[in-house]
Amino acid sequence: MIRRRKPLKRSTKSIRRVSKVRRTRLTEYSERRLEFLRAHLWCEVGNCKNSSTQVHHMTGRQGQKLLDFQNCLAVCFSCHRFLHDHPRWAREQGYLK
Numbered sequence: 001m002i003r004r005r006k007p008l009k010r011s012t013k014s015i016r017r018v019s020k021v022r023r024t025r026l027t028e029y030s031e032r033r034l035e036f037l038r039a040h041l042w043c044e045v046g047n048c049k050n051s052s053t054q055v056h057h058m059t060g061r062q063g064q065k066l067l068d069f070q071n072c073l074a075v076c077f078s079c080h081r082f083l084h085d086h087p088r089w090a091r092e093q094g095y096l097k
Helices: 020-039 063-067 077-085 087-093
Strands: 054-057 072-075
Touching: 020 054, 020 063, 020 072, 054 077, 072 077, 077 087
Parallel strands: none
Antiparallel strands: 054 072
């Protein structure tokens, strides 16, 4: 068994949870998301008549896709949950790619 002569020093620096590049993209995304939702007031899934509160990314959110709103839908919470709970149906309807 190895014993330490001195106790380990605790670092005073906090660990950055998100990289600087990702943080700037997320900041830009939040601004553009609000603009998108203001332009699309109603849920775009089926015959839903609810107001849109969320953005559904049909192709994912990795890398540059996060800021690409051409493949996005404005949806309400319940429709967004339904799309992710039923991916086969969502692909058949064209809501997931």
